[in-house]
Each structure stands twice: as C-alpha cells, then as structure tokens.
Amino acid sequence: MCTLVALAFLVPLTSSLGDRAREEAIADAARRSALVTGALAVSTAPEVVERAVAASGDDPATRPVVHGLDVDASAGRAAAADLERARAEGRSLVVDVDGGVVRLDPVLLGDRTAVVEVFVPGSELDGGSGDRWLLLLGVTVALVGAAVLMVDRVAARAVDAARGLVRAAGALGGGDLNVRVEPTGPRELAEAGYAFNRMVERLVDARADERELVADLSHRLRTPLTALRLDAEALESDDTSIGTFSEAELDRRRGIRRIRQAIVTLEGEVDQLIKTTRKAVTQETAPATCDVSEVVRERMVFWSALAGDQNRPHRVIGAQLRIPAPVPRAELAAALDAVIGNVFRYTPQGTAFEVAVSRRDGYVAIRVDDAGPGIADPDRALRRGASDRGSTGLGLDIAKRVALQANGSVSIDRARLGGASVVMLLADPEATPRQVSRFGLVGRMARDVRDQKASGRRWPRQRDTG
Structure with a gap:
C-alpha cells in the first residue's frame, strides 16, 4: 500500500518535471533565435548575421541557421516543406526532426521572408530524465522503507498487546485468577487491557463472596447436625453381632446404624466444605490430584x-x-x-x-x-x-x-x-x-472394532421403554 501511494505521487511528478525540462529547452532555443532575429532587424549583411549567430551559443550544432539570405544554410535540419509552412503562416513552429526538434521563426525582411532555425537536441529535451528517475526511485525507496519501518513498529506494539490479551484470557480460562495484563499498544487495546484487569478483579471478588456465603451457610448446618447427632447417640445400640434378634429388631438396629453413619458422613462433608471455601481465592494453587x-x-x-x-x-x-x-x-x-x-x-x-x-x-x-x-x-x-x-x-x-x-x-x-x-x-x-x-478417524474406528472383537464384549441395545 505504501508503495502504491508513493508511486501515485512520484510518477506524475516525474512526468511533469520532464515536461518542464522540454519547455525550458525550447524557451532557450527561442532566446537564441531572438538574438539572430534582432540582428536581422538591424542589418541583413552576412557579417552581421554571422556575428549574431556566433554570439548565440558555443555549440555549432545548436547555433541558429538563417534560411532565405545570402548566408550558408547547409547546416539546417528542417525540411523545405516546414520552412515554406513557417513563411506562409507567419508564426513560430516547433517541428520534430532526427535527433531532436527545431524551432522555426519567420522574419519579414521587405519583400522576402527569412526563417531562423534553431536545433534542440533530444538530450536537452529529456533534461537528464535517467538521473531524475534514479533520484525519484531512491526517494521512493527511502519513503517506502521509512513507512514500512514505522508501520512495523506500530503493528508490533498492537500485535504484542493482542498476544498478551490472548495469553491472559487463556490463563484465565484455565483457572488462573492471578493473571493480569500490562495495558499497552494502541488506545483501543490498552482500554481492553484495563477492562480485562477490572473483569478479573470483579471475578475474584465475586468468587470470594460466593465461597464465603457457602461457608456461612455450611456453618449454619452445624446446629441441626449437632442436634441430630445427640439424638442418634441417645438411641439404643445398633450392634447386631451379639445376641439373637427378630427380623423387625434387626431392621430397627440397622436403621439406627445407617442414621449414625449418615450423620458422621454429613458432619465430615460440612467440615470439609467449610475448610475448602475459607481459602482465599488468590491463594488457590493448581488443581489437586x-x-x-x-x-x-x-x-x-x-x-x-x-x-x-x-x-x-x-x-x-x-x-x-x-x-x-x-x-x-x-x-x-x-x-x-x-x-x-x-x-x-x-x-x-x-x-x-x-x-x-x-x-x-x-x-x-x-x-x-x-x-x-x-x-x-x-x-x-x-x-x-x-x-x-x-x-x-x-x-x-x-x-x-x-x-x-x-x-x-x-x-x-x-x-x-x-x-x-x-x-x-x-x-x-x-x-x-x-x-x-495418519489414518485419522478411520484408523481409530478400525482399531476399536478389532479390540471389540478380540474381547468379545458388545454393549447391549437400549431397552424399549414402551
């Protein structure tokens, strides 16, 4: 995405810079042509024209050439048709030729019209486009690299914060009520971290209150249990091993034994429940074995x-x-x-x-x-x-x-x-x-069927309750 944005800005910028270089090269050609046309306005003598041409530039290839006067115009690049069109239209023309373009400026000299030709090489029209593209490519790479580095840092903070929340949520799901997160990263993730910590605190408080309530309710059972135990102790003996008793007496003594055993078991369960629920939630250890x-x-x-x-x-x-x-x-x-x-x-x-x-x-x-x-x-x-x-x-x-x-x-x-x-x-x-x-479910099913045949055990069908 960063690369696309950079290219969307830099490609039009490079194109506009190329157009600007072409305009500047043609404007420079117009300036050199103006030197010659100004000299022609003063005098058409060959020596005057030659001095003006020499003064327009040091490169012989780009010096103006005058057509229509008694001067050497063999260095001209424009076609005869383009020269005639410039004379006929009476305005400046820019015509493409081999190796670049020429600017043709017609000059009216009494009964005849001279044409000043200025050649602009293709290298000047490009304005060093290769170097310009390399420079812009380097700028693009630098911008994209900086953007990627910045986004990576921001994304890394967000990913670390999200992973911390995931680990904490997994630990909480596993029963660890001591887990907390360090709220970091973007604002939304930081707020989620604070909310997670508040949720765990409320869960710890709610669980502690619940356990205290269970302990209190269990403790309230001690009074009726004590009364039941005293009443059971006041009953007759439940021994059936000594003596001869009728069937009704045996059932009565067995009932007394069951009552006493149930009360002892219930008292032990209540005591264990109170001890368990009195533990602080934050001090709970891993599940016991x-x-x-x-x-x-x-x-x-x-x-x-x-x-x-x-x-x-x-x-x-x-x-x-x-x-x-x-x-x-x-x-x-x-x-x-x-x-x-x-x-x-x-x-x-x-x-x-x-x-x-x-x-x-x-x-x-x-x-x-x-x-x-x-x-x-x-x-x-x-x-x-x-x-x-x-x-x-x-x-x-x-x-x-x-x-x-x-x-x-x-x-x-x-x-x-x-x-x-x-x-x-x-x-x-x-x-x-x-x-x-590697055989997946098919392999397990085949193994179970094989084990079942080896053991000879089959689960009975569900009985028809109707």
Whole structure:
C-alpha cells in the first residue's frame, strides 16, 4: 500500500518535471533565435548575421541557421516543406526532426521572408530524465522503507498487546485468577487491557463472596447436625453381632446404624466444605490430584454397609492399583457419592450394582453399573436441574462438573447388568501425549472394532421403554 501511494505521487511528478525540462529547452532555443532575429532587424549583411549567430551559443550544432539570405544554410535540419509552412503562416513552429526538434521563426525582411532555425537536441529535451528517475526511485525507496519501518513498529506494539490479551484470557480460562495484563499498544487495546484487569478483579471478588456465603451457610448446618447427632447417640445400640434378634429388631438396629453413619458422613462433608471455601481465592494453587482407587475403596466402605442392609449384591473392580486423577479428593468423593446415591435412590432394594476403575488411552474411567430399570432419557438426566423423579436434578451434574474440571466427560449407557451405566472419564495426568495417527478417524474406528472383537464384549441395545 505504501508503495502504491508513493508511486501515485512520484510518477506524475516525474512526468511533469520532464515536461518542464522540454519547455525550458525550447524557451532557450527561442532566446537564441531572438538574438539572430534582432540582428536581422538591424542589418541583413552576412557579417552581421554571422556575428549574431556566433554570439548565440558555443555549440555549432545548436547555433541558429538563417534560411532565405545570402548566408550558408547547409547546416539546417528542417525540411523545405516546414520552412515554406513557417513563411506562409507567419508564426513560430516547433517541428520534430532526427535527433531532436527545431524551432522555426519567420522574419519579414521587405519583400522576402527569412526563417531562423534553431536545433534542440533530444538530450536537452529529456533534461537528464535517467538521473531524475534514479533520484525519484531512491526517494521512493527511502519513503517506502521509512513507512514500512514505522508501520512495523506500530503493528508490533498492537500485535504484542493482542498476544498478551490472548495469553491472559487463556490463563484465565484455565483457572488462573492471578493473571493480569500490562495495558499497552494502541488506545483501543490498552482500554481492553484495563477492562480485562477490572473483569478479573470483579471475578475474584465475586468468587470470594460466593465461597464465603457457602461457608456461612455450611456453618449454619452445624446446629441441626449437632442436634441430630445427640439424638442418634441417645438411641439404643445398633450392634447386631451379639445376641439373637427378630427380623423387625434387626431392621430397627440397622436403621439406627445407617442414621449414625449418615450423620458422621454429613458432619465430615460440612467440615470439609467449610475448610475448602475459607481459602482465599488468590491463594488457590493448581488443581489437586488424588488416587482414584483409594477414593473408591474409601467410599465403598460406607456404601457397602448400606448395601448389606438392603441386600444389594455389589462388587468393586480394578481399585487395587494407584490411579491418579487431576481433581481434589473431596470433589471426586462427592461425585462418586452422587452417582452411587442415585443407584440406592432410584432402584429397588436388592438391586445389584458394581463400581469399576480402569486406565486406558490417556484417560481414567470410573464406571457405576446397576441392574435397575435404566435411564430412559440420558440427555435429560445430564442437564442441570432436570429430573423426572421429583429430585433436584443436581446429582449427575455434580459428576459432570468434576469430569469437566479434569478435562473429561460423563456418559450414560446401558449396563451389562441390565440397568444404567454411568461412566466418568478423567484425563490421566501421567499419560504421555499421543501421536496423531495418519489414518485419522478411520484408523481409530478400525482399531476399536478389532479390540471389540478380540474381547468379545458388545454393549447391549437400549431397552424399549414402551
């Protein structure tokens, strides 16, 4: 663009300078012709004319030549027709000839008309156009270079400022609330930088207020929990291992045990919630990690006792080895409790379930299967606040948010046991980056089909709820 602008100005300028040089050369020829025509007005003697011609210039090639007098006119370049036209019209003419142009000035001398011819070489008409073009080309290059340098500096500031905003936005999206930008660059980008910093500050304040509110509300639960714990301690013993009891007495004692275990668990969750929410937002560290197998084993201690009271067959698969996951321990436990709690809440007593943990292809999978009626609308079940069972609809959303925090997902399918299969996928923090297969999606599909045939496992079809 800078080059086009420079050429748009310099090309017409060069052309006008060339025209000016031509006009000056022809004007100089008119001046030399005037010296001779003035001498002719005084005298037509050959010696007078020759002195005037000699005085008009040092270059013999450009000295005037007089036609129509008794002087030597053999050096003339004009054609006879051009000389006759100048005499007939009685005015000055500029005629092109080989090597340049000639100016013809007619002079009336009594009964005859003389013509003064002045030759102007082509080199004088150009006026050193080659040097002039080189000079203007140099000026053009200098102007374009200066413009490019200036634009580059301005653009570099704008690009650096934009890149800083992009990096800060990416860091904020990754959960870093300490990120700030240095407002630089053009005015608009600087204002965007200030606006970004204000937005982060307000986000930090809003999150801190939210956590304080959660902590306060959690603390308010301590009073009713204390009353429940005291009432549970006042109940009779829940021991069923010593003595002989009727079926009704066994159910009553098991109910007392479940109440006490639930109160202890709830108190622990409230304490953990208060401790977590009291942390300053600006002092939060990177996402914590935990051992998935350990969390599963720990939570299944609680759910196994409840499953035994309800005669639910259950088993845990793959929770023997350490399997890390990039989520806090408490949040993963809450997600697991939400999924297993749905099994106890929405399936009849005696319904079997299993919890499996696996690690493959850069992900950690936590699968909870049951032998219940299944989930008719998996998409609706994963939407926050949506439930067709009269609940809050937040259980699976808790699991989904934990999975998304670990760059994973939650899916619902038909289980091998016949009911619902809820799978939480969490990114494996210790997995090596996978290279992209040159076969792309086709290669992955072929590999999955091959693995499925080798294992002999096929997912059952979705049951017809109608």
